[in-house]
Amino acid sequence: MTICTPVCMKVTAFVVAVIFLILGSLTVAYWDGMYTNILHDELSLSNTSKGYNMWKETPIPMYLKIYLYNWTNAEEATKDWKLKPEFEQCGPYVFLEHHKRVNMTWNPNDTITFMQERRWYFQEDLSNGTLDDKITNLNVIATTAAYTARNFPALIKEGLNFLLGQTEKVVITRTSGQWMFDGFDDKLIDLLKNFSIPIHMPFDKFGWFYLRNNSATYDGSFTMYTGRDDIELLGIIEEWNGKPKSPAYPSYCGFVNGTSGELWPPVKKYNKVSVFSPDICSSITLFQSDDIPSVAGIEGKSYVGTDYIFDNGTKYPEQACFNGVQVFPSGIRDVSKCKFGAPAFVSYPHFKHADPWYLSKINGLDPNGSDYSFKMSLEPNTGVPLEVDAQFQINILVDKITHIDMFKKAPKMMIPMLWFKQTATLTDEYASQIKFLLLLPQIGNYTAYGMIGIGCFIAIIAIIVTIKNAWKGSNGEESQLLPEDKL
Numbered sequence: 001m002t003i004c005t006p007v008c009m010k011v012t013a014f015v016v017a018v019i020f021l022i023l024g025s026l027t028v029a030y031w032d033g034m035y036t037n038i039l040h041d042e043l044s045l046s047n048t049s050k051g052y053n054m055w056k057e058t059p060i061p062m063y064l065k066i067y068l069y070n071w072t073n074a075e076e077a078t079k080d081w082k083l084k085p086e087f088e089q090c091g092p093y094v095f096l097e098h099h100k101r102v103n104m105t106w107n108p109n110d111t112i113t114f115m116q117e118r119r120w121y122f123q124e125d126l127s128n129g130t131l132d133d134k135i136t137n138l139n140v141i142a143t144t145a146a147y148t149a150r151n152f153p154a155l156i157k158e159g160l161n162f163l164l165g166q167t168e169k170v171v172i173t174r175t176s177g178q179w180m181f182d183g184f185d186d187k188l189i190d191l192l193k194n195f196s197i198p199i200h201m202p203f204d205k206f207g208w209f210y211l212r213n214n215s216a217t218y219d220g221s222f223t224m225y226t227g228r229d230d231i232e233l234l235g236i237i238e239e240w241n242g243k244p245k246s247p248a249y250p251s252y253c254g255f256v257n258g259t260s261g262e263l264w265p266p267v268k269k270y271n272k273v274s275v276f277s278p279d280i281c282s283s284i285t286l287f288q289s290d291d292i293p294s295v296a297g298i299e300g301k302s303y304v305g306t307d308y309i310f311d312n313g314t315k316y317p318e319q320a321c322f323n324g325v326q327v328f329p330s331g332i333r334d335v336s337k338c339k340f341g342a343p344a345f346v347s348y349p350h351f352k353h354a355d356p357w358y359l360s361k362i363n364g365l366d367p368n369g370s371d372y373s374f375k376m377s378l379e380p381n382t383g384v385p386l387e388v389d390a391q392f393q394i395n396i397l398v399d400k401i402t403h404i405d406m407f408k409k410a411p412k413m414m415i416p417m418l419w420f421k422q423t424a425t426l427t428d429e430y431a432s433q434i435k436f437l438l439l440l441p442q443i444g445n446y447t448a449y450g451m452i453g454i455g456c457f458i459a460i461i462a463i464i465v466t467i468k469n470a471w472k473g474s475n476g477e478e479s480q481l482l483p484e485d486k487l
Contacts, residue, residue, distance in 0.1 A: 183207030
């Protein structure tokens, strides 16, 4: 058995110390790059990354809260159109929302093409109301048909007027479930298919979210950057339905900008971000706020929607291209080309940030009653959404239309139909994973300096032992020489 001599032990100590010092120094020098690579591999999309697994089928619970407007004086107000419409807000009707990406194709240019399947499950215990609640509001099918025919020859409008008189009313009452996902039959839809009136209705029933539940095709196809080549492009939508531009809007307003809202690159250096929504066939821009939100112990960067989103070009000239044929006061976005020609317009709930003109036409809405803004907080280093609160209102335009008895006396106004809020909050389980990623720089630095410290400690001990042994050796030689010197 070989026994390490004192010299061997000292050499070993010095070698171990040098190894620790080298490893610690290398870790200090290269840890930032190593951390960046780790972050890149975990966040970007690949078959093995955590980011991909979370994005493919979103594990974080999301909720859709729908508020329906009930027109309380509908019969009286539409009789001669001289009485202001009165509305009351009903709901929320709460649905658990689940997203899954399907039909995925990995492209060679660092993008992935996919469709998304969205599912909704009614949560009666979280709702204020049931799916059987009776809700009265504008007849969207009749209004859409009349609006589409507004510029048709008088003879065609007279024919449509006859059909409307036989089958439709200006306002209708249906259950909340029918207004939302179930849909309801309408005689006019069937009649238009059999008459030579050039009005196309691309559905067999009407409901605001009819045919959307479990559909993988309704939202269209998306081509998005995976972030493998450049993490700064992670989640950015390159094309929607195979094109980089939406056909619903001209020039800048039609460009597909931003992400889908669920996957983001690091946003540390951005003071504004964009979200592309297939529901409005366009993007919206959110601006950084001064708030520093904290979710599950993680500090985020807050972005909010301002009056910029629904400006008509009055305050922000670049927003003018969102106007349709008719220019309305600021506060809405014309989505008629996105909704099969229906006179549909999107705004904030209760016309928040909108011109007073909209509220002057109706009663029952209060834009100051709650916080109706679009809000989102993102972890700046990873881009992971911490909290999302997206809110929009759907309105239908009513206007005077000649030769159509229902609307020949109607004043121009926006009728609020519903508003919805989509919410999602990072859970504690996934927050712990994000915290670990965020702590990696500190862990690396502590480990590096710890190794340097251990190396220095071992080296110091080895030096002390060496000096001490040398000193003892020196004293031993003197004691052996002294007796000989006295002889």
